[in-house]
Amino acid sequence: MIQFGEFLPDQADILNPGVTVATNVMPSAVGYHSMNSFVPYSNAADGTIRGIFAAKDSAGNNKLFAGDDAKLYLHNTSTNNLDDIKKTGGYDLTGGERWRFIQFGDYVIAAGGIGEELQYFQLGTSSVFADLAGSPPKADFIAAVRDFVWVANVDSGSGRIPYRCQWSGFNDVDGWTIGTDQSDFQDLPDSGEITGLVGGEYATVLTERAIFRATYTGPPLIWQFDKVVSERGCNFKNSVCNAGNLVFFLSSDGFYAFDGQRISPIGSERVNQFFLDDFDSNYDNRMSAAVDPLNEVAMWSYTSTSSPSGQPDKILIYNYTLNKWSVAEVEADLLAPMFSAGYTVEGLDNLSATVDGLSTQLDSRFFKGGQYFFGGAYGDKIYTFTGSVLPGTIETAEAPLSTGKHSIVTRVYPYYEDGDVTVAIGTRETQSQVPTFTSDVAVNASAFSPFRAQGRYHRARVKFTGDWDKALGIEVEARDIGRR
16 A cells, blocks of 8 residues: 655655655554634624634633724624623724733733733632733733743834843733832844744743743743744744644744754755745745644644635644654634534524534533633634535655556555545656546455556555545556556
């Protein structure tokens, strides 16, 4: 059997050790598995959603927040509406500004860019968002680091300072007086603009030309800043996502992972050139990145060069456990992890008038309260990857089946689980020609697709439809037919 290897579009088609196409599939230890479609979850907001956040209060109740350019919302499972919980007067996000949220105890705190005051919502108490007390700076980025609220790329009232980090007082979301209760700031003026901030036990600060790690030391220094990476930084601020302390980002030459000590080139000689050729950087502000820990993948939604309107239309997928890639043709304005609030049978009426009309499969964990699921936003609605299975396509590398001779492929046996499969064979006489593919041939009752595909070089394009599950590989039957 020829197993479906890893997705290696940066390598030559001929004798590629992996596959050249892996579309609408997720990497597996052997081959690939199916990916669910992106379907609506909520009713519409008033504008394009610019941020999503899931939180839990101290009683274990799940809350799902979202924001557009003028309002912040709380998802209402009783009506499936996004209820308006903005502060009085609302907001005015512009350009590429987004809502970024953290949870700090029972507080949900949102940063909407340097044009908006930090917002807070106290779980179990608040009914609307309000300006955070203590005069914190406006900021593009926000994170919870140990017992502090951090912000970065800030405006403290006298203008934007794109290279500054600032943090609250110890365990005090309202304490922002510099020099009081460990609240302070740090400028990083020699490495360009701050393009990402990740919290946890320590702070990871990504800039255009470097990566810093800030470790808590206590007074008087409070935080020790170490420039851990000085030869490379993050050039796209919407490309940062993390799985715990493992941070993923896009630099000018491709994708990297940072583990707190060093960076690793995760896309080099594999997908970097494919992505950079396909990515329309005129719309880099529309990129979105998030980690789906259930599937152990980092995902980047981006605008491809084939998008007619600038709408993000593809998602690059990286399984950080298997170190494998794939890509999906899905339109998404935002990617984000979420928790479901749960639905009763009566509550399903808010999603659809009939069971047949549900976009999400009825046996999905999506309907169980407190369950993790992955989604995002498309336009003015929250979406989730809980719909029907997407049609998948895998194309193998090209190879001569007999050195120096022509061959004719007569049968292809695909190995897969569930759903329906068709196979097409691509052939060419020389490596300077464009391959010509046969029509798609379905698998017959004897478990193979019949062909008479003649050429010097062969490749296979396998398509999976229906409720398919796993795509493992193919077996090819061919014979030599001499030289020409």
